[in-house]
Amino acid sequence: MPPLAIRAFTATSALGRGVDAHAAALAASQTGLRRNDFSSAPLDCWIGRVDGLENEPLPDDFTSWDCRNNRLAWAGLAQDNFMDAVRTARETYGASRVAVLLGTSTSSIGATEEGYRRKEDGRLPRDMAFANLHTPHSLAGFVATAMELEGPCITVATACSSSAKVFATAERLIRLGLVDAAVVGGVDTLCDSVLFGFNSLELVSPEPCRPFDAARRGISIGEAAGFALLERIEAAPDAPRFVGYGESSDAHHMSTPHPEGLGAELALNDALARAGLSPTDIDYINLHGTASLKNDEVEAALVTRRFRESTRASSTKGFTGHTLGAAGILEAVITLLAMRDSQVPANIHADTPDPQCGPQMAWTREQRPVRVALSNSFGFGGNNACLAFAAAERLA
Amino acid sequence: MSAALTLWVKGxxxxxxxxxxxxxFCDVVRGNATPGEVTRPLADALPPNERRRAPESVLLAAAAAGQAVTMSGRSAADLPCVFVSGHGDQTITDYMCETLATAPTELSPIRFHNSVHNAPAGYWTIATHCHAASSAVSAADFSFGAGLLEAATLAVADDRDVLFVAYDIAGTGLLGEMTRSTGAFAASLVLSPHEEPGAIRVDVSLVAGNIAAGPGDVSVLAPIARSNPSALGLPLMEALARGAPQAVRIAAAGNLDLHVDMESLR
Structure with a gap:
């Protein structure tokens, strides 16, 4: 595929607001996880929470969109001059030539949950009775409205691969000449649906998640917002590049991955082929690494069998928790920071590495150039995505 | 208007x-029949045990998808698929929110894993052994058009046939008042970038503005067209059923329509 320029990117998660907060935490190998203090009856687990959203209602113009997920979207858009970059794109190309393509797993459902808790006479309370709040599209609908964009606008909701797949949609729209730029990304927030839902599947760890540890006990759920602005490379020749993507389906099971990682490997092969890369070109892989028993087993085996020993690989979910539909963009941003700062993030919390893991695993932070990198995202329903990024100079 | 994406509808x-x-549906559109008794969607692409336990949204989407794939003569295993729904499985969302409000630790794990927006895509790819890309998207009242655009761009960009499925079920409980979805509807197309005898050529382009009219021309279908976001695609499905040259506008986003030019069936 023709590479695309990543004109601007940003992330907000338990590690803080904006890319510098993320870079600092990654440099210090400092987790953002905390003991669960979310909801009225918190489960005994650890979470990655963004502070302050409770006290940050959306501006008055956007009252009908006001919920935790859209507040996090708004907080995320405000970092790293991202809104200015979007404004410039809108002025350069026109509102209908900029797409808004965002991923989420639960969108604004936290608001619907609250409405049910506070129901009045068998109806949602009047202050929450807005159609915009009770639909999966609340996220992209809000961002398009707030950014005054009128191009193609969709919410992708393929569970934990959602905000990786939006990069693929953007590439197709730009390559076919339907738009000139795309705001991609995703937002997911803590809510009872995911905390009690993953708890019901016995996938939530009682301790901070330990990706690729032999004694890992499950996931820690987190929340995050992340965005990237994609344009043709001629428009931003020095920006880092989005160079490839792969998408596939496991066709195996709704909530457990294919035992041999078939779908994950198909996504990897697709991404490498579109990027014109071979596994030996890859300096770093940000792994899906949820700390669930099955995911890490399958993913570790895939990395061990497909990559050279000097390729570095780590999961950063020990820092942020599993941010579900936002994981794709959050980890894409972390991957771009690894390239920017020549720093491989540590795979923290793995005291006793799983024996399936190969020499590629970066158990501690490493300072080294990262010019070509991958980010894996695998979701429920066997929905897989793999993204490839490269520094501008590599392809110059 | 943007450059057109040229596709052939094969199923x-x-x-x-x-x-x-x-x-x-063709009989109704041509005035030879009116809607009859309401029957359970026949999702014969799913194995019998899945058909029994799958939620309504999955049955509905799989029923429409199965018809389109059969008509296309293609194998579902080879078709990337795009599932779009304005509101997903509202019955499960209503159950989840009610349970979380009263007894959160009693949440059913099966209902939780069926609650993901990509449940129909997941069940479909599992049942059909499809390892190609599958997606699940949403765009409120613009869902049909936005999903169709996603499927059409995938078909042209990757030069392969793609399965498109739009579905929505009726709203339930407190949520139902917000979504204003009064009934179920699903439609499906197999879109191809390659011409084939008997396939209908469509040229899809983007146009600024929303002038997409409400329901199509068939009066008995008007209540269905207003019943949920996916049913807003009925004018396109009616035009395909007629098989005559026609242009249709379908809303794809705020202030953005799909303009679909349709050739006659040869």
Whole structure:
């Protein structure tokens, strides 16, 4: 595929607001996880929470969109001059030539949950009775409205691969000449649906998640917002590049991955082929690494069998928790920071590495150039995505 | 207007209350029949045990998808698929929110894993052994158009046939008042970038503005067209059923329509 320029990117998660907060935490190998203090009856687990959203209602113009997920979207858009970059794109190309393509797993459902808790006479309370709040599209609908964009606008909701797949949609729209730029990304927030839902599947760890540890006990759920602005490379020749993507389906099971990682490997092969890369070109892989028993087993085996020993690989979910539909963009941003700062993030919390893991695993932070990198995202329903990024100079 | 994406429609499927499949729909559109008794969507692409336990949204989407794939003569295993729904499985969302409000630790794990927006895509790819890309998207009242655009761009950009499925079920409980979805509807197309005898050529382009009219021309279908976001695609499905040259506008986003030019069936 023709590479695309990543004109601007940003992330907000338990590690803080904006890319510098993320870079600092990654440099210090400092987790953002905390003991669960979310909801009225918190489960005994650890979470990655963004502070302050409770006290940050959306501006008055956007009252009908006001919920935790859209507040996090708004907080995320405000970092790293991202809104200015979007404004410039809108002025350069026109509102209908900029797409808004965002991923989420639960969108604004936290608001619907609250409405049910506070129901009045068998109806949602009047202050929450807005159609915009009770639909999966609340996220992209809000961002398009707030950014005054009128191009193609969709919410992708393929569970934990959602905000990786939006990069693929953007590439197709730009390559076919339907738009000139795309705001991609995703937002997911803590809510009872995911905390009690993953708890019901016995996938939530009682301790901070330990990706690729032999004694890992499950996931820690987190929340995050992340965005990237994609344009043709001629428009931003020095920006880092989005160079490839792969998408596939496991066709195996709704909530457990294919035992041999078939779908994950198909996504990897697709991404490498579109990027014109071979596994030996890859300096770093940000792994899906949820700390669930099955995911890490399958993913570790895939990395061990497909990559050279000097390729570095780590999961950063020990820092942020599993941010579900936002994981794709959050980890894409972390991957771009690894390239920017020549720093491989540590795979923290793995005291006793799983024996399936190969020499590629970066158990501690490493300072080294990262010019070509991958980010894996695998979701429920066997929905897989793999993204490839490269520094501008590599392809110059 | 943007450059057009040229596609050929190789398969069509539809389920609506009182309309069990595409051929019944064609009869209704041509004035030879009216919607009959409401039947359970026949999702025969799913294995019998999955058919029994799958939620309504999955049955509905799989029923329409199965018809379109059968008509296309393609193998579902080879078709990337795009599932779009304005509101997903509202019955499960209502159950989840009610349970979380009263007894959160009693949440059913099966209902939780069926609650993901990509449940129909997941069940479909598992049942059909499809390892190609599958997606699940949403765009409120613009869902049909936005999903169609995603499927059309995928077909042209990757130069391969793609399965498109739009579905929505009726709203339930407190949520139902917000979504204003009063009935179920699903429609499906197999879109191809390659010409084939018997396939209908469509040219899809983006146009600024929303002038997409409400329901199509068939009065008995008007209540269905207003019943949920996916049913807003009915004018396109009616035009395909007629098989005559026609242009249709479908809303794809705020202030953005799809303009679909349709050639006659040869």
């Amino acid at each position: 069509m499927g539809l389920w609506a209350p009182g309309i069990a499949d595409w051929s019944q």
